[in-house]
Amino acid sequence: MLEGFTPWPQEFAERYRAQGCWSGETLGAVLRQAAERYGDRTALVHDDRRIGYRDLDAWADRLAALFQRHGVHSDDRVLVQLPNIPEFVAITFALLRIGAKPVFCLIAHRETEVGHLVRLSGATHYVLPDTHREFSHRDMGERIRATHDQLRTLFLVGGRADGFVSIEDTDQEPYQTRLPDTDPADVAFFLLSGGTTALPKLIPRTHDDYVYQSLRAAEVCELNDRDVYLAALPIEFNFAWGCPGVIGTFHTGGTVVLADTPNPMDCFPLIERERVTVTALVPSLVAVWLEVAEWASWNLSSLRLLQVGGARMTREFTASIRPTLGCELQQVFGMAEGLLCFSRPDDPAESVLTTQGKPISDADEIVIADADGTALAPGEVGELLTRGPYTLRGYYAAPEHNRVAFTADGFYRTGDLARLTRDGDLVIEGRIKDMIIRGGDKVNAGEVEEHLLGCPGVRAVAVVGMPDPFLGERTCAFVVPTAAAPNPAELKQAMHARGVAAYKIPDDIEIVVELPLTPLGKVDKKALVRTRAGASITGVPS
Numbered sequence: 001m002l003e004g005f006t007p008w009p010q011e012f013a014e015r016y017r018a019q020g021c022w023s024g025e026t027l028g029a030v031l032r033q034a035a036e037r038y039g040d041r042t043a044l045v046h047d048d049r050r051i052g053y054r055d056l057d058a059w060a061d062r063l064a065a066l067f068q069r070h071g072v073h074s075d076d077r078v079l080v081q082l083p084n085i086p087e088f089v090a091i092t093f094a095l096l097r098i099g100a101k102p103v104f105c106l107i108a109h110r111e112t113e114v115g116h117l118v119r120l121s122g123a124t125h126y127v128l129p130d131t132h133r134e135f136s137h138r139d140m141g142e143r144i145r146a147t148h149d150q151l152r153t154l155f156l157v158g159g160r161a162d163g164f165v166s167i168e169d170t171d172q173e174p175y176q177t178r179l180p181d182t183d184p185a186d187v188a189f190f191l192l193s194g195g196t197t198a199l200p201k202l203i204p205r206t207h208d209d210y211v212y213q214s215l216r217a218a219e220v221c222e223l224n225d226r227d228v229y230l231a232a233l234p235i236e237f238n239f240a241w242g243c244p245g246v247i248g249t250f251h252t253g254g255t256v257v258l259a260d261t262p263n264p265m266d267c268f269p270l271i272e273r274e275r276v277t278v279t280a281l282v283p284s285l286v287a288v289w290l291e292v293a294e295w296a297s298w299n300l301s302s303l304r305l306l307q308v309g310g311a312r313m314t315r316e317f318t319a320s321i322r323p324t325l326g327c328e329l330q331q332v333f334g335m336a337e338g339l340l341c342f343s344r345p346d347d348p349a350e351s352v353l354t355t356q357g358k359p360i361s362d363a364d365e366i367v368i369a370d371a372d373g374t375a376l377a378p379g380e381v382g383e384l385l386t387r388g389p390y391t392l393r394g395y396y397a398a399p400e401h402n403r404v405a406f407t408a409d410g411f412y413r414t415g416d417l418a419r420l421t422r423d424g425d426l427v428i429e430g431r432i433k434d435m436i437i438r439g440g441d442k443v444n445a446g447e448v449e450e451h452l453l454g455c456p457g458v459r460a461v462a463v464v465g466m467p468d469p470f471l472g473e474r475t476c477a478f479v480v481p482t483a484a485a486p487n488p489a490e491l492k493q494a495m496h497a498r499g500v501a502a503y504k505i506p507d508d509i510e511i512v513v514e515l516p517l518t519p520l521g522k523v524d525k526k527a528l529v530r531t532r533a534g535a536s537i538t539g540v541p542s
């Protein structure tokens, strides 16, 4: 077992095996089996590239050999920062096959975030694109390597350069990696937490837990080998990777179509051309799809199921989806940490419109608790706590944080406020964690505050989410300056210069004389939101 990983207690592991949740299959084997079963059926489509299951499997093997040749070993952590391209999938399977642990970074991450992830994960290797959207990842990689001695090899996708290994340099001869004796109960890869603390944490996902999650999600969505899943969201996002996403589609032999962006102008032509049947979006993107669908003439009739999750929606908004897009809505409450709740195809129409459904596994345990941890009755709003066969038991190498993030009996404290309906459906009512859901991105208020405090001229700062008709929430920073007041544009520039991902730079910065305080002397963020929020929003509530 990887050091720093908190496994499930033995009693639970035995239970999940006995209940048939954990099958002992590894993720590397999922693709191998799909290649054996589905052969030349198309596994992946991107632009004009179409890759069959057998070819994808063989490609992953050649890449596994390349990684081994360049010193990637079992248990090594490898940062993977790539857009939605077939290489992402082949490289990840190659790493899984040799027992290395991919750490999924967002493509938007810059030096600050990537550097943090290198240190946190102890990564020794980094896979990156040459350039993406006019940003030189290669230059950023050089700079990060210069300050992180532990980073040994940088693997470049889509280019060649001195000091980098090109992933095109695989041997051509057929090669089949002997799947190493991977322990299915061990870490397969790492996801990033949206974060309840200032800096993102690493979420270890095991083979057992992720094979089960993606398979159950595929079953609930009734996926079969004729389904075509559009990966509109970035595939490093749990939602698009395994809920059921890419991995769930591979279980059932369907086809995954990779979109470059989730914008309708990219996705609608793909839906028409590839006869896409299923996709997943966050609410702020659904709003854009609905607008464009009103006038666009692409044929979207193949779409049978739209999964929507990641942020709250009003009933008015959910009710507009089916009439406009002509497909079923599935509400999804999910998190990189584990628990997934889905509404089901045969749920009553009203509960699909107004609830986030039920957990995908009978072995998931949910408790709604008050501030003292006492379980509340159905209908009462409290913090959502959860435990189950695919919900983590500890963040990677974070013992102190784990003491507060979990209850004594291993329930994860989600930081979400929720209630259960009489039928047992989950309804998310708000959050107690200090996080902003800005469109599809989770922005940690504390992290942005720390960056701003590091900028010249900032004495105190509070970052809050303000209602926004397009993003759901936008990030607003209230800054108390030192004697020389910085101007908002300079502050944004200063954050940018620190190498922070663009989506974390506040949308609005307001210079204030002081911050409101609670009776206990803490910054009163609720008061800031109450007094500053303008017109209330209609579509996507905060």
Ligand code: OOB
Residues within 6 Å of the ligand: 193, 194, 238, 239, 243, 308, 309, 310, 311, 312, 313, 331, 332, 333, 334, 335, 336, 337, 356, 414, 416, 428, 431, 442
């Ligand atoms: C998904 O995952 P993360 O890890 O980016 O964010 C998790 C958090 C939740 O704790 C909750 O605060 C919020 O996102 N959230 C929702 C929600 N679904 C997630 N808030 C309200 N309503 C919902 N339906 O966001 C994610 C992962 C897998 C599937 C879907 C979403």
